[in-house]
Amino acid sequence: MASSRTTPSGTTSCRTGAPGTDGRAAAGTGWYAVARSSEVGTTPRQVGAGGQPYVVLRTRPGAEVTALSARCPHRLVPLTTATVVDGRVRCAYHGWEFNAEGRCVEIPSLGPVGTPPPRADLSAPWAVEERDGWVWLAPDPTPVPRPPRTNGTTPSPEPVPDLPPPDGPVLDNLHPALEHAWHPVAPAAGLRAGGYLQTRLLGRTWTVHRRADGALDADPPAWGVVEHLGLVWIAPAEPRAELLAVPETADPLAASGWLAPVRSAASAGALADAFLDVSRRPPGRPAPEPAVPEVTHDPDGFSGVQEEPLRARRVTSVHRAPFQLLRREQDLPTGAVTTVVRLLQPEDADSTRVHTCVLVRQAGGAVSPDTLAAALASAAAELEEDLALLARWGSTGLPLLPRDELHLRADRLGVALRRTLADFAADCAAADQAEALQGRATA
Missing domain, CATH: 3.90.380.10 (Naphthalene 1,2-dioxygenase Alpha Subunit; Chain A, domain 1)
Structure with a gap:
């Protein structure tokens, strides 16, 4: 039987639909097999559906599968690093918490009376369904009532897409x-008169020499090489900051x-x-x-x-x-x-x-x-x-x-x-x- 839920935007999405068994949406269905049901637990798992990245998880053992956008909106941290705590998805970076619908319900830095802004909510696919031991996603509205039967075949989920830049x-x-x-490149104490060191900076290898008089130079030539705060510093071109x-x-x-x-x-x-x-x-x-x-x-x-x-x-x-x-x-x-x-x-x-x-x-x-x-x-x-x-x-x-x-x-x-x-x-x-x-x- 089809079920529905309310998305963070306030609209109701029907949890029904149907894709093909090769990991691509069958013609006219809009459904994608993304993971075996047994592989989805309380640890967020990144999947792809229609070229879009999502995480799928259960907010409690045995609960329905939830699918949400793959990154926290605050600092774009992948939610594969998140944990599930008391039925909520908690971002590993700042402790933002989201419920199963993707709504942000707690931001610690706002204090106990702070209200998360609307942009803090996670987005979600139009529908999520488990059928024949698989989790299926419909990223967009589809008229097909449910995912297709596998009929003994094994779906092949599409490759997990990279998170967009x-x-x-x-x-x-x-x-x-x-x-x-100016960039620090090495402790100055390790560079004696007449000696040299090699270091990596901005994708290149630099050799820093200390001449007998104590002065520093670099190969390839740099705009400046100095000692400061106990370190050797290189400015490849004229620096724009002190x-x-x-x-x-x-x-x-x-x-x-x-x-x-x-x-x-x-x-x-x-x-x-x-x-x-x-x-x-x-x-x-x-x-x-x-x-x-x-x-x-x-x-x-x-x-x-x-x-x-x-x-x-x-x-x-x-x-x-x-x-x-x-x-x-x-x-x-x-x-x-x-x-x-x-x-x-x-x-x-x-x-x-x-x-x-x-x-x-x-x-x-x-x-x-x-x-x-x-x-x-x-x-x-x-x-x-x-x-x-x-x-x-x-x-x-x-x-x-x-x-x-x-x-x-x-x-x-x-x-x-x-x-x-x-x-x-x-x-x-x-x-x-x-x-x-x-x-x-x-x-």
Whole structure:
């Protein structure tokens, strides 16, 4: 017997219809076999129907199959990384929860009285049906009452399509604008006079030499090679933003330490966004305190200040284009300050090297080794969490068009990052165009 349901848009869709047994919709039916019923449980499974990606799952063991759009609208995270909790689909990134109809029913960063916006809802195919041990989807309205009988044959689901890219521009690790930036490439302490090191940056191998007089140069030639914050930096072309200033490095009472550099297959833009995120809900932890950073823009980036009364702390974030980031956490009762500096090196399209420095200052005097070790361990755990999440996500770039994602008030730092990088990319493109025109005029 046909059944129906109400979609997130408020319309009623009849859960009936019928496709062919070769994975393609039979003529006039509009139905697609996507998975065996036994293969669909409470872990979201990505499938394809009519070239469109969906996830199918059961919100409780033995429940009817639900089919929903394959990505969370907030940060386009694939819902194959989601979990089912109390009959809801919970996104792994920020803890957004959706019911079986795709309606967003909870956003932790909005607090207990916040109301999810309409764009937060997931879309769904027109109909879902189980028949003859298979799950069938009808992406669009179809007059056929039910999927066809298999009659002893085995349907062949179509290949699972890739998730479509965002409509607007994306900043990936090989974006041309990144030529016009300072990038960290290696710890300076390991490069002695007369020595050299090799490193990857923007899809190329660079050799950095330290001459006998201590000066640095690079092969292939770069616009500049400098030491800063204990690292060697390369600017392939004239940079459009300054190096990040970290005042704590000149404070004699501050203790500092570096984490070992690590690599991620995620893009530098996605790693920067994760570091700036103030609304993430890690699995098994309570929802974060609702907070909205106050953001101030400047020509090279931005800064944001967030007051957290429940934790009695103030958090200041600083960004310099493209991938220089700092977060300063001040404990208001004691005056202790912990600063984490994350500097990202876009090596290749699928490789980013992460350099992390931690600085600690105690209001009462010198910082103990145990206090610094605890701060380093905390920064390492946070980085490991970011890397693990992004490894499951597979992000290859940062969308720069605001409409491609759904942004909330708590996302101000992420919006500022996208705005800054979009402006940075546009400025670099304009500079390159002007240089090309001048070159043609003088040729």
